[in-house]
Amino acid sequence: MTQASSLRAEQSATELLTLEDVRAAAARIDGAVVKTPMMHSITLSEITGAEIWLKFENHQFTAAYKERGALNALLQLTEEQRAKGVIAASAGNHSQGLSYHGRRLGVPVTIVMPSTTPSVKVMQTESVGGNVELVGETFDEAYAHARTLEKERGLTFVHPFDDPQVAAGQGTVALEMLELKDDFDCLVVPIGGGGLMSGMATVAKTLNPDIQMVGVQAKLYPSMYSAVTGDELPCGGDTLAEGIAVKEPGAFTRQIISELVDEVLLVEEPALEHAVSLLLQIEKTVVEGAGAAGLAAVLSNPEKFAGKKVGLVLCGGNIDTRLLANVLVRDLARSGRLARLRITLQDRPGALYKVMREFNDHNVNIIEIYHQRIFTTLPAKGLITEIECEARDGAQIDRLVKALEAKGYSVELAELA
Template sequence: MAEEKKAAPTVEDIVAQTTIADVYRAAKQLEGVARKTRLIHSDYFSEISGNDVYLKPENLQHTGAFKLRGAYNKISQLTNAEKAKGVITASAGNHAQGVAYAAKKLGVKAVICMPATTPILKVEGTKALGAEVVLYGDGFDDAYAHSLELQKKYGYVYIHPFNDREVLLGQGTTALEIIDAQKDIDAILVPIGGGGFASGVALATKLVNPNVKVYGVEPANAACMKAALKKGEIVTLGSADTVADGCAVKTAGTLTYAFCKKYLDGIITVSEMEIMGALLSLIEKHKLIAEGAGVLSLAALSKLPMKGKKVAAIISGGNIDISTISALIDKALIARSRVFCFAVQLPDKPGQLELIAHILAAENANVIELNHNQAKVTDSFKKVVLEVTCETHNEEHVQRIIRALGQHGYEVERIY
């Protein structure tokens, strides 16, 4: 009688059978490939969080993100026959460049399906790493579906961005570096998209030192892992609209869900304004650039259920274009009352603009834009609307300006 084919391991089997030796094996594979990013102590984030905060700057990693750790570990584990087939994936972001980088290092053909709407800089960046880029569809779902068709047609090996054991083991090497650098660390914050990074970091941390807390961080607008853990099963969100586009995932992975369920201590969600504020603070205080998803851990620091502890916050990536940085900074400045825009009605006669300028100067507000508009006033031909945008210090400063204008008889309409 022919021997029965051995059943493939279940998700539960994979979780149960994965040990710390597997993470150390991944670390060995990554020696000389992944940069061991050093911890940076942050006085600023320590002060605002009430903890002793250390930044793990994976935005300074090769390709600008942690993703190459998992991609390289996965591709390096393939057999020679599998490597000869080439690898394929779908991504418009960090995973694309991680796979391309790893494949080039290992001499493996890589095909990356990217949406046709992908910014040209990301496309060219991926091509520069030696990958063949296929542009298809209007979004990730279209590109992903096409990548599966190409895999079936040409026999490529698929490199999933998160729902893969070897991928998450590679990501988990980040935790080994944190613990090695700061052996008395009390907690680690890690962002969650599909859950591969959080799975690897939580697994590695708990198997090295179960006393260290590990918290995942998700955008409130795309909290697929929190929803899954709350319901006790994988769920698909109706939308995932967030400035942290690297974590805009509607459905967590089956494998990553199981690992997070076993090893994570909790999930913290952060708002869009908190994400943008964290980005602004990182730029101002540390002169470091990160993407929206990259600063999730920083945005969650003030929400940690602990004080006076040593905390590592992982900055997961820094691949962001200049126009996006500019837009996020502008919104963060507004949210923090660092930019104040208001309108007042003025009599249409000489000297009124000068008076407003004197009031603002007396209150130490720097005017950056003026708009003098007569057409906006409909009830009087003798009045004009003046819109003013100025730099301010904080909300208290804004309120002081509003009071000063009011004392001179001006009724202020706050625009933002």
């Protein structure tokens, strides 16, 4: 496999990866990956003020675009390399794509993951044919061990992003998009290590130099942003977009992105949560945080995209169901549909009933009620009640709060970060 370390720094992006490389990858993987649909979203277009087109890469068998690049790399192995097998370090979508196509082609696949990897990701990778080894506490430790095994066992390392063959496979996403619609003003693409953007930018800029390529990173992990702008920002934390939470972007991908990408935007966690929720509510499609990053960027920067024809890649749909439920409920709370009111009462008969009457008068539905008499700073005859409730919108909650305060109640509204 071609490694980024062997690339000459003086090579231009057009020499490192070409449209012909991507077209060859498309021919190679044809019939073995899903040519996912691309659809115009009327409702999201109305919300954003742009003409939004969605590429549903979450419809791949492994629910992510990563299998395109993994398969393209596997199909270029020599017979000897196939027999010995391949290895990768990944706790995400690359591991599943490589494992699935490796099993299909009869190529042994070893995946090294940190021992802290959630068991569901281990099981998903094993279920599609990967042999998982858990080593180390961090990805860096798992990666180092994978490179050691590569040498010890004579395996071929398949990098999740910093490899021209992998990036060429990912670039087939842009080929499919531009075959269906060739007049995009811009493509908005999530960036982690940069493999997807490298491939897509190579295709788009070659076919139409005027097309704007906009990358998106989670603000907690601005590694490629820092690399191409020189503005060194802190990198780390718990992000919903763990699929693009990369601390060290690729050397090969960094060079292509620095030459071909017009701008890299950073998005906040609430914007990612809102985008995941909108895609489920409006398009009835499940995406992970990374998959929603493009929409989050458009929603956060409406002035940049207003009136433009915008292509978004929903790059993955592997999100834990419990986390998805949490995201949806939090988005309802931010929109004002759900609220928690903390109300101070006097501990006497009928006190709670009078409060409930206000909820009834304003047609606000009560979900849960919590009473607290003991652990408060109130006098012994005081109590605090917390009421979780459901309304049509935030304005309805505001009217209820004002009515309660007009009756002399002290009301606090719980806020989300």
